[in-house]
Amino acid sequence: MEFLTPAVILVAAAVVVVLLLAVAVVRRYRIAGPSEAFIITGKKGQPVTNPETGKVSTDLSGQKVVMGGGVFVLPFVQQAYTLSLASRRISVQIRGAVSAKGIRLNLDGVAIIKVGGTEDSVRAAAQRFLHQQDEIESFTQEVLAGSLRSIVGTLTVDEIIRDRAAFASRVAEEAETSLTNQGLVLDTFQIQDVTDDVNYLRDLGRPEAAIAAQNAAIAEANSQQESQQAEARAQEKISGATRDLHLRQAEFKAETDTAQARAAAAGVLAKAARDQEVLLEQERVAERQAALTERQLDTEVRKPADARRYDAEQQAQARRNSEIYEAEAKKASDIANAEADARRVELSATAEANRIKLASEADAQRVRVAGQAELDRRTALANATRLEGEAEGAAIRARGEAEAETMRLRAEAFEQYGEAAVAQMVVDALPRVAHELAAPMSAIADLTVISTDGASQLSRQVGSNLTETLEVVKRTTGVDVTELLRNLTGQPGRADQPRPATAQQPAPPATDPATEPGTVVTPDAG
Amino acid sequence: MTVFVVLAVLGFAVCLLSFVFDGVFEAFDLDLAGGFLSLTSLSGGLALFGLAATLAQTSFGWTTLQATGFGAGVGLATMAGVGGLVRTLRREEPETHVSILGARGHVTTPAARPGSFGEVNLRLHGTTVKRSAVSDSPLVRGAEVVVVAEVSATAVRVEPLP
Numbered sequence: 008m009e010f011l012t013p014a015v016i017l018v019a020a021a022v023v024v025v026l027l028l029a030v031a032v033v034r035r036y037r038i039a040g041p042s043e044a045f046i047i048t049g050k051k052g053q054p055v056t057n058p059e060t061g062k063v064s065t066d067l068s069g070q071k072v073v074m075g076g077g078v079f080v081l082p083f084v085q086q087a088y089t090l091s092l093a094s095r096r097i098s099v100q101i102r103g104a105v106s107a108k109g110i111r112l113n114l115d116g117v118a119i120i121k122v123g124g125t126e127d128s129v130r131a132a133a134q135r136f137l138h139q140q141d142e143i144e145s146f147t148q149e150v151l152a153g154s155l156r157s158i159v160g161t162l163t164v165d166e167i168i169r170d171r172a173a174f175a176s177r178v179a180e181e182a183e184t185s186l187t188n189q190g191l192v193l194d195t196f197q198i199q200d201v202t203d204d205v206n207y208l209r210d211l212g213r214p215e216a217a218i219a220a221q222n223a224a225i226a227e228a229n230s231q232q233e234s235q236q237a238e239a240r241a242q243e244k245i246s247g248a249t250r251d252l253h254l255r256q257a258e259f260k261a262e263t264d265t266a267q268a269r270a271a272a273a274g275v276l277a278k279a280a281r282d283q284e285v286l287l288e289q290e291r292v293a294e295r296q297a298a299l300t301e302r303q304l305d306t307e308v309r310k311p312a313d314a315r316r317y318d319a320e321q322q323a324q325a326r327r328n329s330e331i332y333e334a335e336a337k338k339a340s341d342i343a344n345a346e347a348d349a350r351r352v353e354l355s356a357t358a359e360a361n362r363i364k365l366a367s368e369a370d371a372q373r374v375r376v377a378g379q380a381e382l383d384r385r386t387a388l389a390n391a392t393r394l395e396g397e398a399e400g401a402a403i404r405a406r407g408e409a410e411a412e413t414m415r416l417r418a419e420a421f422e423q424y425g426e427a428a429v430a431q432m433v434v435d436a437l438p439r440v441a442h443e444l445a446a447p448m449s450a451i452a453d454l455t456v457i458s459t460d461g462a463s464q465l466s467r468q469v470g471s472n473l474t475e476t477l478e479v480v481k482r483t484t485g486v487d488v489t490e491l492l493r494n495l496t497g498q499p500g501r502a503d504q505p506r507p508a509t510a511q512q513p514a515p516p517a518t519d520p521a522t523e524p525g526t527v528v529t530p531d532a533g
Numbered sequence: 534m535t536v537f538v539v540l541a542v543l544g545f546a547v548c549l550l551s552f553v554f555d556g557v558f559e560a561f562d563l564d565l566a567g568g569f570l571s572l573t574s575l576s577g578g579l580a581l582f583g584l585a586a587t588l589a590q591t592s593f594g595w596t597t598l599q600a601t602g603f604g605a606g607v608g609l610a611t612m613a614g615v616g617g618l619v620r621t622l623r624r625e626e627p628e629t630h631v632s633i634l635g636a637r638g639h640v641t642t643p644a645a646r647p648g649s650f651g652e653v654n655l656r657l658h659g660t661t662v663k664r665s666a667v668s669d670s671p672l673v674r675g676a677e678v679v680v681v682a683e684v685s686a687t688a689v690r691v692e693p694l695p
Contacts, residue, residue: 014592017541021584021607024545027552028577028615036622079623124662128686172651172674175642179650179665179688187687194663 038077042093044122044129045073046137049085072126090133090140094121094194097144099151103204104159106167110207112159114167115200118151123192132190147191154181155196164208168201430491437473444472537590537604541583547576574615582608633657633664633689636680640672647671653678653691666691 039045048070056063071078080087099116106112120143122132136143158177159167166173175196182193201208481487551573586604589595595603638655644667645651653666664680665688672678678691 014588017584017588017592020541020545021581021588024548024577024580024584025611027548028574028611029618031552031573032615032618032622077622079619123686125686131686172642173645176645176649176651179642179652183650183665183685183688187685190686192687 035080036077037073037080037087039073039075039089041075042091043074044090044092044133045071045078046088046090046129046133047071047073047078047080047085048088049081070130072129074124074129088133088137090122090129090137092122092124092129094119095144095147097148097151099148099155101152101156101159104156106159107161107163110164111203111205112164112167113200113202113204114155114159114198116151116155116196116198118147118196119194120147120186120191121194123187123190128187128190128192130190131188135189143191147186150185151196154178154185157181164201164211167198168208174198433488433491440476441473444476537583537586537600539583541580541587544576544578544580544583548573548580551576574612577615578608578612581611633680633683637694638664638678638680638691640666640674640676640678643672643674644668650688653689655680655689664689668692 037045054063054065074092078087097118097120099118100114101116102113103111104114122128122136122143136146158174158181161177162170162173178193178196182196186193477488481489582604584604585607586600589600589603590597633655636655636657638653638661640651641654641663642652648667650665650667651672653664655662655664666672666678667684667688668678668691670693672691672693677694679694680689681692682690684690
């Protein structure tokens with residue numbers, strides 16, 4: 008044991024050293040997973056000489072990108088950073104995005120992005136997001152919302168909903184400009200939901216929905232109809248079968264009943280047949296007895312009765328004949344009596360009629376005579392009146408003719424004498440006018456005239472009245488009597504000519520001796 | 534023998550320290566030849582040299598010269614092993630820049646109008662990648678295309694395959 012101990016220790020120590028070395032080597036070897044990339048930095052890049060300027064610089068080969076494999080990383084000298092290549096889900100929601108034809112839409116979309124799987128993409132993404140990988144979503148969400156808004160602006164609602172290719176193409180363009188330079192790849196971008204605030208989308212589908220609802224209703228109604236018809240047919244068949252069954256059952260029962268009845272009646276029928284035969288025999292016996300009895304009746308009752316009836320008939324005939332004769336005799340005597348009565352009544356009636364007729368004729372004759380006498384009297388009266396009237400008429404006509412002749416002759420005379428005749432006629436009339444004017448004064452019973460001028464004032468009053476009357480005649484008829492008279496005399500003197508004529512004639516009736524003195528008229532009534 | 538033991542202990546201590554405080558000594562920029570001769574590997578080689586020589590003297594009864602030769606061989610072999618391991622791992626680092634030129638694929642979204650972007654799915658090193666694509670000729674959905682130019686990190690120019 009003592010011999011082995013140092014050797015074992017030494018070997019064990021050697022093994023430990025070998026293991027340490029192996030572990031140290033392996034520990035520096037990093038392996039990138041399938042969904043991550045390593046960016047190893049630290050070493051200088053290879054020198055590169057610019058062919059134009061001759062300047063020497065280092066390239067980026069010192070910064071190594073490793074994906075899906077292992078890499079030997081030197082501690083301290085090199086640093087390895089991990090960038091996840093896993094997909095990241097981003098919800099994009101935009102409100103009120105205006106589509107190509109102005110319809111405002113609300114869209115919910117989802118995008119899947121990741122860091123690109125190429126060295127360039129990893130480098131670009133590492134520069135931007137290495138220490139803020141959790142914020143890739145928020146950065147990108149803003150960008151995608153803007154992109155989606157601009158994409159929607161170039162598409163109509165129909166294209167957004169139905170034309171995936173157009174949408175995807177626009178998305179690819181947008182991604183190319185906005186995401187690729189950041190090292191990000193847009194794996195997919197889908198619209199989850201499209202809504203609007205004005206029911207545009209709902210109205211788009213309404214015609215189709217209405218047709219679908221209509222078709223569904225029709226199909227439902229048809230199927231219901233068919234099922235009910237089938238059910239009815241089935242019911243009908245069941246009923247038919249039931250009916251047939253019942254009919255057959257009834258038939259069988261009838262047959263059975265008939266057979267049973269027949270069986271039951273067989274005994275009774277046999278007995279009845281025998282009874283019938285017995286009855287027939289009894290009937291035959293009765294008939295024979297009846298015939299026998301009738302023959303006995305003939306001989307014993309009928310023939311004596313016939314004899315008695317004949318005897319009674321003969322007696323009755325004789326009786327009737329005697330009665331007929333009696334009645335006829337009585338009838339003849341009655342007729343003779345009645346005829347005598349009728350003749351007597353007829354004669355008395357005729358006599359009465361003749362008497363009445365004679366009396367009425369006498370009355371009529373008397374009335375007729377009285378009427379004739381009255382007529383004669385009236386006729387005579389009328390004749391007398393007519394003759395009287397005719398005589399009166401003749402007298403009037405004769406007087407009228409005489410006056411007419413007188414007027415005609417006067418007119419002729421006037422024509423011959425002209426205005427002299429008219430004046431004459433007027434002059435003849437003036438005394439009558441003056442008389443009429445003085446008539447009121449004639450009613451004055453007592454007149455006392457108190458005047459210095461004496462009673463001449465009164466006669467002057469009558470004269471002035473006449474003058475006024477002539478003036479009235481002139482104004483109303485146009486016949487100037489004064490002028491007429493002046494022309495006739497041919498003198499310019501005014502009232503001297505007619506005044507004597509007027510004064511002479513009305514004086515006697517107008518003037519009263521008692522009223523001669525005085526000019527003021529004072530009615531002395533009292 | 535004492536010298537061997539001292540060297541072994543010293544080397545072990547340094548190796549342990551460099552392991553525990555990883556990268557401490559690299560701060561002094563002692564890394565030589567791309568990590569091939571790092572302090573860790575040197576201290577480890579020194580520790581193994583001491584251990585191997587001590588073992589040879591005490592257990593096998595070898596002379597000092599023989600033990601020294603044996604220890605040096607073991608130490609150098611250890612360092613060579615470490616260097617080989619490091620080199621191997623470095624070779625394993627993947628190529629990160631792969632050219633997309635010539636990749637083939639098909640159109641998934643035709644361009645809405647000439648000159649605008651459509652989308653293509655490209656087969657690239659066993660995976661399918663999506664790229665925005667422009668083309669001079671109109672492309673229909675599903676048409677086979679080949680990449681003729683890289684426009685940006687996410688966009689390519691394609692032409693239809695005949």
